[in-house]
Amino acid sequence: MMKSIVLYQTSILHRSMASKELAPSKTPFFPNHFIRNQFGTKPQFPPETTNLSGRVAIVTGSNTGLGLECARQLLSYKLSRLILAVRSVKKGEDAASGLTSQYPNAVIEVWQFEMTSYDSIRALAARVGKLSRLDMAILNAGVGFHDFKIVPSTGHEETIQVNYLSTMLLAVLLLPSLKTKSPTGPGRLTISTAMLSMTAKFPNKHEDPLLPSFDDKRYFDASDIYATSKLLGQMFVWKLTDLVTAEEVVVNMVEPGFVKGTDLHKDRPFGTRALLGLFKAAAARTVQVGASAYVDACAVKSKESHGCILTNWEIAP
Template identity: 55%
Template structure:
């Protein structure tokens, strides 16, 4: 199998070329007509709006039997679930509380999955943020992009791995864990690479850059996955990353105001994918790609190489440092032991 690690590195001397191909030339790959998720259970984080809601709808359209919308606001989650129940009355649709800015909430959610679900087939980690200004999560002291897009997402992924392994389909097929990524990781400059330690450098407001901090927070997930898949068998859980490209009509840029908001809407109207097409990338990663996609980055409905930096000697050193620092940061939840246990 040829995965992202095995492909030639992704060199992007002129990122707009990548953007143009991703937005306008790549063609959607839809599930085959006989695809069915009947009898299966899926979790979608941030599933009450935007691409998460659309992905949930598409999974239900494939006859998914049980859906859990993991959301920060139960009220907004129930409003979204009501819409989905009207469209898919045969499905069991639940709303569970999950605050990705709160480590306690993440651990409580993972425990609930382990104790209340007899089966879990699919997890789509979709929740993420883009902020224009520097914000710190009070409970952890970390910058918000770093916290939500990286640390909290990796924590939840690791906590759910043993549950996915033990409660995967009775058929013996692997469970699926797809993490939402971004093509912008290929253009990330990652200036924090020279810091020692690396992760706390993101918490320095002087280093904050509204575009680069987001790009780098997503790149860190690629670096973590690079090592994680060495511990997780594709026979147990298939883990991959999926890029939806730039999409219009989502709430990811809800913090944009004034003239910039007008510009973003215009740019989205001219270049953005529809939510239906963007969310199809997640569904594609879940149902169209098998073990060959384990540990891979999927872009434009195809397995794509990682950013070139990860393939270099320096990249290998930095990737290992990020791995070690992340395990240390999340050791309060026993992530090191959980990851080691996945080898058994």
């Protein structure tokens, strides 16, 4: 009984305090956090009364996996206009066609967008700036577990480029539109993250200057770079929300959990993918459950989530 009371009080505390105010978690990610995430948490889908009529949303990386399912769920709550920001226009149009057949009353557009190109990121933000309305932006696009690769156009290691530098640049460039083009209240900016950040080794953390050291292959660890890229994003949002108030734009990060039906591990060796496939079959959330965390973060949670990481549909350290 006492344990139940403590757990309940902790849950209430997490709902009422921002991530910054909570003590850092000292619980090991494996197995404790993982087991709770995957087996000990009941999904919290938005209330059936959720109504997004009239609202406009943009979802990056939305032609497949979590991004596509997030788009579908937003439309199921009567979203009026959806922008799919994707790398492949053809794949985006295929996804849009399927969504339109389900939700013929919504306006669905496909915008080409390349995360490894600063010019493309600026162009997307400029195009958004011409919209008459923007209520929500869900930054889902990213890369998973890759081998060492330098992006020719920027000179940076690909995982850090896409998951950190490009994502945070886009976040900053979207803020003015989200601040001024959402008539129903502060715009919502939701950024995908991963609690694998808790496992990040971050071997070059003491290098000065820091960012160029990620482009040095000596520091590259294929099993760590994804976690470190997500950690950097969390650090950035921690600082960003000191400069942007919840009255201007509600900025949060969401961790959808370990999800099957995505392309996160598509570049891993065949044997690794086979083992992961078996593990996913036993332990992973469905893409519907994972995407519901995105929708909860951008359409249900309000100012209390500003600057927070949302894990298992609640504010986490």
